Amino acid sequence: MAGAAAECESVEVWAEDGVEDEWFELEKEFRFEAMHVLLHHDGKCARPHGHSYGLRVALCSHTLVQNGPKVNMLMDFSDISAVCKKMLDAYLDHHNLNETLQTDSPTAEFIAKWVFHYLEPKLPLLHSVTVSETHTSRATYRRRRSSSGQALSAAVPRYGNGHVASEQDASRHRPKVLEQGPAHSRTCETCGCSCRI
Structure with a gap:
């Protein structure tokens, strides 16, 4: 049992150390x-x-x-x-x-x-x-x-204009396509921000 506890502790240390590969x-x-x-x-x-x-x-x-x-x-x-x-x-x-x-x-x-x-x-x-x-x-x-x-973009998801996206916030946003094309530009019908959905 002591070996199992030591093994768990080493896993926690490994996770906290943030092994990057x-x-x-x-x-x-x-x-x-x-x-x-x-x-x-x-x-x-x-x-x-x-x-x-x-x-x-x-x-x-x-x-x-x-x-x-x-x-x-x-x-x-x-x-x-x-x-x-x-x-x-x-x-x-x-x-x-x-x-x-x-x-x-x-x-x-x-x-x-x-x-x-x-x-x-x-x-x-x-x-x-x-x-x-x-x-x-x-x-x-x-x-x-x-x-x-x-992700390099940010740990907190954001819309195109830097507007922070929360679960409640995301439910208010209803994107519509402004133009077809590679970028598929969209704007929110609710507040006008550039929603990335």
């Missing part, structure tokens, strides 16, 4: 059915069609929760599921992605980035999002990490 990565996978059309594509994807998509959400951190009911977890899988299920039901599962994502080319790459930006305020430890159209075709979007393991 090792971290925990937590992944949760989801499935959803959706249709899309790539309007500018020069092949068969220019016709409306559907996919049985796969979605993998990955979180990472150098440390785990140190006390309470979630001790030794990076995050509870059920908490990740709750956040992702709301998004899937509202925007992705059994939807026309051209309409819900407001683009004429909802590629796997675009969807991965869109999901990342949607989830980032709700999952601050988010590391990457992978979207699969088939078993052999997938796209991943990730943010470069600082040595601390946090």
